[in-house]
C-alpha cells in the first residue's frame with residue numbers, strides 16, 4: 547500500500563485542527579482512500595508555544611526549507627496566511643520541488659493563483675485550495691467537478707461570515723455596527739484589524755477565485771467595485787426592513803459575452819429570496835448555469851472545524867488522484883476576460899442623506915436627482931439627533947453613473963449633507 551507523507555506548515559487555528567482531525571480520522575482516511583496518510587513534519591513560527599497537543603517525537607521542524615527539500619514529503623499544507631512573504635515562498639518553492647500543495651490562503655490564490663497553477667502543471671503536481679472559499683462548503687469542487695457539464699453564467703452569494711454576522715446581529719439586537727463589531731471580535735469572528743472582512747476585501751478575493759473557476763477566465767483580482775459594510779447604520783437596516791428588504795454583503799460575478807461583471811457590495815435584497823435568510827456566520831453561494839439551472843450551496847463559511855474539513859478533503863483528493871487542475875481546466879486554456887464597466891450598471895438604489903434639518907434640503911436632493919434622470923419610488927424623512935434629519939429614498943431603475951454624479955455633487959456640500967449612504971437594490975426575482 548502506498549503511503550502519503552504530509553507536512554503542515556502553520557499550526558494556528560486551522561493548522562492545529564487539521565493536525566488533530568487527521569490524527570483522529572486516520573483509519574477512516576485509510577479506508578476511504580486506500581492509502582495511509584502520515585503527518586511526517588509540522589512547522590510553526592514559535593517552536594516553544596504550548597498548543598495543548600502532544601506531538602509525535604521529532605516531528606517539529608523549524609526550518610521550512612528542510613521540509614520543502616525533504617524528498618520523503620509528498621504533500622505540503624500551507625496554513626500561514628498572507629499573499630506575500632513566507633506563505634508565498636512556501637507555496638512557490640514547494641511546487642518547484644514537485645510537492646503537491648494544499649492551502650486555505652485566499653489572498654495568495656487570488657493574487658498568484660494563475661502563476662501558481664501554471665507552475666503546478668509544469669511540475670505535474672496538484673495545487674488545491676477548497677478551504678479558501680466558503681470555509682466548509684465544498685463549492686470549488688462542486689463547480690469544478692459536480693458542475694463540469696455546465697456553462698456557468700452567474701455566481702453570487704454571501705462569502706464573508708463576519709460581515710453577515712454583524713448585519714444579522716445589528717438587526718436582531720438593534721445595536722450599532724461598532725457595538726456588534728466589538729462583540730464579533732470578542733467571539734473570534736472578526737480580527738483585531740477587521741478591514742479585510744468589513745471593507746469587502748476578503749469577499750473580493752473569494753469571488754475572484756470563484757469567477758475564474760466558474761468562467762474559465764484568468765483571475766480578475768483588481769479593477770472591480772469593492773465596498774464593505776462600515777457605513778451601514780441601524781436606520782438603513784430598519785428602513786430596508788420596513789419595505790420588505792434585508793441588507794446583505796454580496797459578492798457577485800456574471801459572465802456576459804466574453805466579459806465579466808464582478809463586484810462586492812452591500813445589497814438590499816427582498817426578504818423572501820434565497821440568500822436573504824442566510825444569517826449569522828453562515829455562507830451561501832448560488833450558481834447559475836446551463837443545462838442545470840440554479841443551484842445553491844450553504845454552510846459554515848469559516849472557523850477551524852469547517853475549514854479543516856475542506857483542507858482534509860483536498861489532501862484526500864490528491865491521494866485519490868481526483869483533482870488534476872487547480873482551476874478546473876488546463877491553465878493554458880484559461881482566457882483573459884475583461885471587466886464590464888460598472889458605470890453602466892442598472893438597478894434601483896437606496897440612498898440615505900443625513901442632513902441638517904433645514905428647509906429646502908429635500909428640494910435640493912430631488913432637483914439633483916431629476917437633473918440626472920433619476921426618479922424616486924419611495925421616500926421617508928425622519929428626525930435624527932438634534933438639528934439633523936435622515937432622508938431615505940429608493941429610486942426607480944437608474945444608471946450607476948448617474949447616481950454617482952448626484953452623490954458626488956451633493957456630498958461637496960458637507961455642511962448640509964453630513965453623511966450619504968448608498969446601497970444598491972438587487973431584486974433577484976427579476977434575474
Ligand SMILES: NC(=O)c1ccc[n+]([C@@H]2O[C@H](COP(=O)([O-])OP(=O)(O)OC[C@H]3O[C@@H](n4cnc5c(N)ncnc54)[C@H](OP(=O)(O)O)[C@@H]3O)[C@@H](O)[C@H]2O)c1
Pocket residue numbers: 555556557558559560561589590591592593595610624625626627628632650651652677678681847848849850853
Ligand atoms: N481562521 C479561519 O476561520 C479561516 C477560514 C478559511 C481560511 N483561513 C485561512 O487559513 C490560513 C491560516 O489561518 P489561521 O486562522 O489558522 O491563522 P493563524 O491562527 O494566525 O495561524 C498562522 C500560523 O502560521 C504560523 N506562522 C506564522 N509565520 C510563520 C513562519 N515564518 N514560519 C512558520 N510558521 C509561521 C504561526 O505560528 P505560531 O503559532 O508559532 O505563531 C501560526 O501557527 C490563512 O490563509 C487564512 O486566511 C482561515
